[in-house]
Amino acid sequence: xxxxxxxxxxxxxxxxxxxxxxxxxxxxxxxxxxxxxxxxxxxxxxxxxxxxxxxxxxxxxxxxxxxxxxxxxxxxxxxxxxxxxxxxxxxxxxxxxxxxxxxxxxxxxxxxxxxxxxxxxxxxxxxxxxxxxxxxxxxxxxxxxxxxxxxxxxxxxxxxxxxxxxxxxxxxxxxxxxxxxxxxxxxxxxxxxxxxxxxxxxxxxxxxxxxxxxxxxxxxxxxxxxxxxxxxxxxxxxxxxxxxxxxxxxxxxxxxxxxxxxxxxxxxxxxxxxxxxxxxxxxxxxxxxxxxxxxxxxxxxxxxxxxxxxxxxxxxxx
Numbered sequence: 001x002x003x004x005x006x007x008x009x010x011x012x013x014x015x016x017x018x019x020x021x022x023x024x025x026x027x028x029x030x031x032x033x034x035x036x037x038x039x040x041x042x043x044x045x046x047x048x049x050x051x052x053x054x055x056x057x058x059x060x061x062x063x064x065x066x067x068x069x070x071x072x073x074x075x076x077x078x079x080x081x082x083x084x085x086x087x088x089x090x091x092x093x094x095x096x097x098x099x100x101x102x103x104x105x106x107x108x109x110x111x112x113x114x115x116x117x118x119x120x121x122x123x124x125x126x127x128x129x130x131x132x133x134x135x136x137x138x139x140x141x142x143x144x145x146x147x148x149x150x151x152x153x154x155x156x157x158x159x160x161x162x163x164x165x166x167x168x169x170x171x172x173x174x175x176x177x178x179x180x181x182x183x184x185x186x187x188x189x190x191x192x193x194x195x196x197x198x199x200x201x202x203x204x205x206x207x208x209x210x211x212x213x214x215x216x217x218x219x220x221x222x223x224x225x226x227x228x229x230x231x232x233x234x235x236x237x238x239x240x241x242x243x244x245x246x247x248x249x250x251x252x253x254x255x256x257x258x259x260x261x262x263x264x265x266x267x268x269x270x271x272x273x274x275x276x277x278x279x280x281x282x283x284x285x286x287x288x289x290x291x292x293x294x295x296x297x298x299x300x301x302x303x304x305x306x307x308x309x310x311x312x313x314x315x316x317x318x
Contacts, residue, residue: 001046003029003038005063007277009187012063013226015178016042019150022053022075026169026178027226031066031132039067056080056147058180059163060089062130064226069132079138080147082158084165086138092127093134099124103195110283111261111308120280141167154178159213161206162189170217177221177234182209185228188241192284193291203292207245214238245289252289253298259310262286 002011015026029035043049052075057065060081072079081089099121107117141147145156147169154169159182169178181189191206219235231237248269255268265286266274274282290311293299302310 001038001042004032004034005030006032006034009227011227013224013228015224016047017149019053022051023047024054024056024149025052025071026056027058027064027180028055028067028071030063031070031130035067036070039071051075052077054078054080054149056141056167056169057085058168058178058182058226059166060085060092061163061181062127064180065089065134066131069134072135079135080141081138082141082165082167085163085167086134086140088164089131090134093131094128096125096128100195105307106195106198107283108307109262109303109309110287111263112279112283116276116279119276157213157216159209161191161202161204161209170221175218175221176224177217178224179226181226183213183223183234183237183241184225185223185231185237187227188244190281190285191288192281193287194284198287199291201288201291201295203245203288204295207242210238210242214242249289249293249298253293253313256293256299256311256313259302259312261304261308261310262290265290265311 001014001016003014004010005012012027012029014029016023017026029039052071055068055071055077057068057079059065068079071077079086103124104117104121107120112120141156143156143158147154147156152171152173154171157168157170159166159168162181166180166182168180168182170176191202193200193202214235217234220232221234222230222232223234223237224230252265252268255265262283263286266282269286269289270282290299290301294301294311297314299311299313302312304310
């Protein structure tokens with residue numbers, strides 16, 4: 001089923017798997033009136049009025065967990081998630097502010113203006129507005145677990161980088177793989193550093209997950225992504241994702257022959273202007289690439305007198 005999103009990426013795919021007299025639902029959409037209407041239509045229509053028996057969330061981003069609590073309470077259904085995704089989601093829902101000074105300092109080091117930081121302060125804590133409160137208990141999913149649904153076995157495969165412990169589900173019997181945001185057909189998932197962990201290397205985590213999935217998964221799987229259309233050819237897609245990031249890192253390193261702030265490298269990484277609505281995600285992704293280059297010893301960071309870090313390449317670059 002496809003639920004609407006009020007943004008440029010205008011949909012999220014969610015899945016219902018027959019489970020006896022009901023359905024196991026994988027992901028839940030954003031908490032909006034439009035998504036609730038879509039669920040009501042599906043529950044009464046294509047899902048035949050049968051109950052939801054379990055709710056599985058691939059990860060804790062609002063377009064995936066937004067209505068999970070609503071579905072769980074409506075059907076008295078348990079929630080299944082990985083531990084890091086559940087506790088991170090609970091933490092972000094509860095964090096309503098005020099905006100921490102450390103967060104403002106993080107964005108100032110990235111090169112944000114006073115006005116941009118003030119806008120961020122005013123909007124801080126909005127995560128919970130898009131998410132129904134999660135149930136106070138959950139069932140933990142971990143790498144290698146098996147989940148039985150409707151007589152079939154689904155294997156849990158965990159990825160990292162886009163989110164901390166992203167759950168994918170693999171029905172090995174016939175090669176169906178619910179990929180969430182871990183493998184998308186046309187775009188690369190956002191991989192960002194956030195103020196809570198400013199020295200993190202999520203891009204390293206992401207690249208290791210790509211290599212893990214490339215080695216683990218057969219080439220002929222049917223991939224069910226959270227955005228875009230189902231597709232085959234997972235090896236080619238994973239190779240393209242790895243190649244794209246390697247190209248971005250090389251291009252960024254060349255750009256840093258001249259010192260630059262994080263906000264100065266958007267054109268190098270994205271090839272298009274970044275509007276204010278995407279500033280946080282673009283900044284997070286830029287810092288993810290910069291932190292990864294720093295971990296590899298390819299760039300260094302230098303504090304500026306204005307509070308913003310300048311990044312510069314180390315050594316000769318061919």
